[in-house]
Amino acid sequence: MIRLPILLVASAAALSAAVAAAQSTPKTDTSRGELLYSTHCIGCHTSQVHWRDKRLAIDWTSLTAQVRRWQANTGLGWSDEEIVEVTRHLNALYYHFQPPRREADVRRDRTIVAGGR
Numbered sequence: 001m002i003r004l005p006i007l008l009v010a011s012a013a014a015l016s017a018a019v020a021a022a023q024s025t026p027k028t029d030t031s032r033g034e035l036l037y038s039t040h041c042i043g044c045h046t047s048q049v050h051w052r053d054k055r056l057a058i059d060w061t062s063l064t065a066q067v068r069r070w071q072a073n074t075g076l077g078w079s080d081e082e083i084v085e086v087t088r089h090l091n092a093l094y095y096h097f098q099p100p101r102r103e104a105d106v107r108r109d110r111t112i113v114a115g116g117r
């Protein structure tokens, strides 16, 4: 009869080890954009920057322009693809703008962005 509590303790320990293992499993759905943003950008601004009354990002194009501007400001030299990934991440998180659907829109965005600041 003294064996039962020991068994219970042992199985409880095994269970909590399993739970801990499950919790420490790295998230696999972290997007590249999220990773880039949290590594390089989040240090400076909280989410409040993206909720300001007079925010600079008013649609997909201007949001892309801001991301491009900030990665340039911080000397990161991101590729177009990386800029789009981070734009997508911020858009999903805060802005919810309509992303460009056609290639022509993307090209137009690039032109505007290149001509912007």
Ligand code: HEC
Residues within 6 Å of the ligand: 037, 040, 041, 042, 044, 045, 049, 050, 051, 052, 054, 055, 056, 057, 058, 063, 066, 067, 070, 071, 072, 074, 076, 086, 090
């Ligand atoms: C040196 C600090 C700093 C760093 C680093 C920084 N930001 Fe910012 N960011 C700001 C400040 C301050 C503002 C608001 C004022 C402004 O736009 O000039 C801002 C504004 C923005 C906005 C516009 C928000 C809005 O809707 O008005 C975007 C988008 C943005 N940052 C993205 C980024 C991204 C992407 C990075 C990483 C590549 C980044 N920022 C890195 C300080 C920073």
